[in-house]
Amino acid sequence: QSIQWFPGHMARAKKQIEKSLKQVDAVAEIADARIPVSSRNPILEHIIQGKPRIILLNKRDMADPTATKQWVSFYQQKNIEAVDIDCKSGKGLGAFQPAVRKVLAPQIASWKQKGMTGRTIRVMVIGIPNVGKSSFINRLSHGSHAAVENRPGVTRSNQWFSIGKGFDLLDTPGVLWPKIEDKMVGEHLAFTGAVKDDILDLEDLASRLLELLCRLYPNAVRSRYKLGETDFSGMEGWQILQLVGKKRGMLVSGGEIDTERTSKMLLDEFRAGKIGRITLEQAGGVQ
Ligand code: G4P
Structure with a gap:
């Protein structure tokens, strides 16, 4: 889906979330551990207000483990419960x-004081598209829907999932769009x-990604693309892209580097985690 930030989207998402909030005890917000800033929409903070919530840093298998630890303690310092998870393998989900x-x-x-010992805990799951919301719910619920309950004020439809005795998840209807007003946020989401x-030109995107990777994880780039001791300082992304393309033998007739193919390859490899476990945004200061 093409994602854009329209005021209409925000208004609709806000309404849907506000409605669902009344039916739950807490909110579980899923973010991408590689980009904890860009993958969270700031409107959520405003909407949920005082509702208890936790942040789930998903895709930890692809993120830098040290950076993930720093993010978890960053949230802890702010008194926000955060748990790092991997919905691909299921690791970390036991802590949820x-x-x-x-x-x-x-x-x-x-x-308990009121004698409501069997009270079901209801948690709303929310996150921007592709962050792993469905994977999370499927993993925990094994596809089992929560039992229909006759209780005023609780709309029970198939978006409720049981994940154990007395514990239900609500798959929030509607979409929480990312907030792409900032160039960096748009780029990180695209990377x-x-x-x-299509949000950005492919070669621009790959060049920008390489520039960032060479700043944050130069050794990972050197080792993946066999660039020896190359000193990236002062080099621009497109120049590094040329080096990578050359190493991979991605040439067009005439011997020029096929930068389009190189760009596609680079983005594919980054997204598949082949360059390494990488976090693009550091706790306490976005890169
Ligand atoms: P959504 O509901 O929030 O839109 O996200 P969804 O669960 O569909 O997940 C989006 C993509 O992210 C999927 O990949 C999914 O497999 C992948 N994913 C979810 N959680 C994790 C995780 O913890 N680690 C990793 N590495 N990947 C994760 P896809 O390419 O769209 O599909 P497929 O690879 O599952 O076929």
Whole structure:
């Protein structure tokens, strides 16, 4: 899908989320561990207000483990519960329910006092497209829908999933669009494949990605593309792209580098995690 930031989108998403919020005890916001800033939409913060929530840093298998640890402690310092997960393998998912129970501890204690010991915990799952929302819900629910419950105020339809006794997830209807007002956000979403490539010219995109990678993870680039001891300082992205294309023998007739093919290859390899476990945004300061 082509993703753009229209005021209409925001208004609709806001309305849908606000409606769903009334039906849940907490919010689980999924972000991409490689781009925790760009993959989160700031409107969510405003909408959920005081609702208990946790942040799930998904795709940790592709992110830099050190950076992920830093992100988790960054959120902890802000008193926000964060858990890093990998919905591809299921790793880290065991920490989800305990983390939710932790943020809901006061509520759970008050339910207990009122004798509501069997009270189901309901959590809304939200995130921008491609962040892994479906993978998360499928992994935890094994496809099982929550039982229909006759309770006023709780709309029960097939977007409820049971993930264990007394624990339901609500797949938020509607789409939380990313906020692509900022050039960096748009680029980071495009690098990771969260938005379609048509947002930017392919060669521009690959050049920008290479520039960033050479700044943050120069050794990973050198080793993947056999660039020896190349010093990238002062080099522009398109120049590095040429080097990579040359090494891979991606030439067009006449011996010129096929930068379009090189760009596609580079983006594919980055998105497949072949360049390494990489985080593009560091906690406490976006790169
Ligand atoms: P969404 O509902 O939020 O839109 O996302 P969805 O679950 O469809 O996931 C989007 C893509 O991200 C899928 O890849 C999915 O497999 C992948 N994904 C989700 N979680 C993880 C994770 O923790 N690690 C990794 N490496 N990938 C993850 P796809 O290419 O669209 O499909 P496919 O590869 O599953 O066929």
